[in-house]
Amino acid sequence: MSVNVKEMIRPWDSDARKNGAIVHDRVLPALRDVLLDAYRQVDPSMMAVPDDLYAVEEKKFRHITHGDFSPAYFELQAGLSKDIADRTDYATYLKGYAVYCGKMVGALVRASQHDDVDTRCALAESAIASVFADLTVTMDEYFRREAEADSKAQAVLGRALNALAEMDLTHRVGDDAPPKISEARQDYNTATDRLENTMGIIIGTGNELGNGVSEISRAIAELSDRTENQAHMLERVSASTTSVSESVHANAGAAREATDAAQSAITSVARSTEVMEQAHEAMGLISKNSDEISKIVSVIDEISMQTNLLALNAAVEAARAGDAGAGFAVVAQEVRSLAHRSADGAKSIRDLIQTSAVNVGRGAKTIDEAGLTLKDAAQHVETIDTLLSGIAERATMQAEDFLQINDSVGNIEGLTQSNAAMAEETRAAMSVLEANSDRLVELMRQFRLRQRHGGGHAGYQMAS
Known part of the structure; x- marks a missing residue:
């Protein structure tokens, strides 16, 4: 009052x-x-x-x-x-x-x-x-x-x-203040100094945070794009591995079929070998029989020669007999003609037998060569069968491996899809964080700070 x-x-x-x-x-x-x-x-x-x-x-x-x-x-x-x-x-x-x-x-x-x-x-x-x-x-x-x-x-x-x-941290209470508030003046100036220094650090940190958030936001955006591209690539890889897996399965089936065919070929070669051996034995019998026939033909040929000699002697005796032996001469002539035909037939049979013997020998040789070839073929077929069995086994293992790969690719694809979704969510969250960071920096820049020289953070300048 x-x-x-x-x-x-x-x-x-x-x-x-x-x-x-x-x-x-x-x-x-x-x-x-x-x-x-x-x-x-x-x-x-x-x-x-x-x-x-x-x-x-x-x-x-x-x-x-x-x-x-x-x-x-x-x-x-x-x-x-x-x-x-x-x-x-x-x-x-x-x-x-x-x-x-x-x-x-x-x-x-x-x-x-x-x-x-x-x-x-x-x-x-x-x-x-x-x-x-x-x-x-x-x-x-x-x-x-x-x-x-x-x-x-x-x-x-x-x-x-x-x-x-007014967010002016440059203001200080001067020495002209009343002595009664000297302590308050000192406390205010000290608090303002600390607050200004702290706000300067906060502003500098806020700027660095904003830059860091921007970098993280860009990195997450790139990660999201790369993750999405990776997901698309994994889809194509999954499709490719599925196709390869199906091809490997088909190859394994074909290898098994080839193995079965090789087994059938081995059986057929074995049978052919047996037939060749039987044919070789038959050729031997034919050659043996040809020799026997040759012997018989030789006997017939000797008989023909003796018959011809006897017919010749009979003709001589008939000629000596005159008219009485005319009829016998005719018979002797016929017998002689039969002997000649027998001799010719025996010769023809001998030639045929000789030709047959040559052909049988050639056939036996060919059969022997065919038998050796069949044995070689059987060995090669067995080798092929072994190789095909290995191929079939490895193809089956590859098919199983591809199934596991396909499952793994499917799992990776699922994880990549999840990562893509998480990256997109993080991208949205970082957008909000970036906006909030910008807002925070704008709010902090409303504080007026004295320009710092030397030490301290950059960006302490007065707010506009």
């Missing part, structure tokens, strides 16, 4: 002034000593009250003891109050003023010892009223200064808080 001291402290009436004049006259002789004791509370080294100061104090003493609280008094006391307030605090001033009041009352009591009690009390009341009125005026100066300091302190702190509210 504001108080107007000039309106509250009014000039005294005539009766009060009479008592005041008595007080003035009785205390004035001791006033210099009273003032020295009071001022020593402020300056213990003071040995005497300076004349100019005493003159002002004596003039003020006259005003207050006479109750002369006029504009002249207030003007005079304003100068004294400012001087006192500039030199000391109000607690020390009150301590000195208490000495001033006590010493003045003491001097008054000693000077009024011959008066009655009522008079001494009235004079004491007048003295005390005058000094307390003066004290009120002086304290009003202290209070005014205190109010001004409070107002200035509020203004200084208000500007600091407004700057902080």
